[in-house]
Amino acid sequence: MLFAHDTEVALAAAAALVNTANTDPDELADVAALDAFVAAWGWTGSRRHDRAELEEVRRLRPRLLQLWKEDDDGAVAIVNALLRDARALPQLVKHDQWDYHLHATSPDAPLADRMAVEAAMAIVDVIRSGELARLRTCAADDCDDVLVDLSKNRSRRFCDKGCGNRANVAAYRARQRG
Template structure:
């Protein structure tokens, strides 16, 4: 394991949140309604306050571009953004244990607004990434027709494609191109 379990979950969750946004004309908005947000919160097992209101959905939408910047930022920009997110939330890291989780960090109280908790979870995970000098593990999908972000937690740093099937499509296209050139 490269990072602590909670860091890896937070990184994957932040990437999943960023990837809910429609970034290309062919994409769809995956958090189009409060019901969609409810499902996202449930699927990613977010604990704490969740109002289920349109204003909460709008705040989550507003957070996504800020988090997306972390995937393309250099170290100085990433540090500035992480510090900004933590300062805005008045983050105060504390060790907690709940559910099936062992000791891990929370930096906001459970009653903090969901978008704030999402921002701080991502920022805290990025602290570990930056301190380990592993920003290179955050990238944009290598497929020409995809802008989803990728968290590469592989040992050999080889993950190039998102989890949306882009790697398979690229492999099939390469196979077909090879077959087309062989008699």
């Protein structure tokens, strides 16, 4: 494990949130889809379950995507803005099946703020560890999904949607033809 468990989960959740915008139709097209995403990733705290909350979360995605495109200084500026905008106040908490970990917003903070701060806090660890290069875009020519390379040898190139398998099959078939 490169980072604390909660950091790795927050990084994966941020990548998954960004990637919801890379589908047609949008994976967060309605409140029910947001409810399913929140449940799948185990987000806790208050929810409004309305269209405004959905739009706030959808507006967060391009801000998080920028983290995959920036150098350290650019990522730091985004992280600081996300933390400042949500008035983050880091605290150690313990709930559900989780042992002590950091929360930097109250459980009543808007969902989009909690998501933004969770991602920002995880990126803080990535930047401090000098590992920003682990935030990547899928190497498949026809995919724009982002990923977090948590492999020991920094070798992950493809997202979780089967792009690596498709690339390997295409390479195999090209070798067979050649």
